[in-house]
Amino acid sequence: MDGQIKAQRKSKTVIVENISADLGLSANELKTWFLEQLQDRFISAVTIESVDVISLAPTNAVQVNLGDFDMLEQFTKIDGVTCLGKPIRVRKADEETTLINAQAKAATVSALQSVLSIQKQPSE
Secondary structure (H helix, E strand, O other): OHHHHHHHHOOOEEEEEOOOHHHOOOHHHHHHHHHHHHHHOOOOOOOEEEEEEEEEOOEEEEEEEEOOHHHHHHHHHHOOOEEOOEEOEEEEOOOOOHHHHHHHHHHHHHHHHHHHHHHHOOOO
């Protein structure tokens, strides 16, 4: 378990949410856009190894793997940049958001209600 904790602390991955699917951009185009946004803020010491487009309901998100753990703080400085009228949200991969927690709780409550309603139905 101690090894898992150390691995999580050294994650080089950030999640960028609110990237509109309407853009239709490739991973390389997104990588270029992210680097341009960083350069606009005079941040050039960030290397992006890869950009993986993933689907996170209800938002669109991409997973960005950085060259080094120390680059995380620099990359998060583009949090709030506008993309097609929506501010993007940048977070470390291991950070849970309030939205994710709320969705998990809602799913749990819904599942419990389904189980309870099945148990209450009179048997025929």
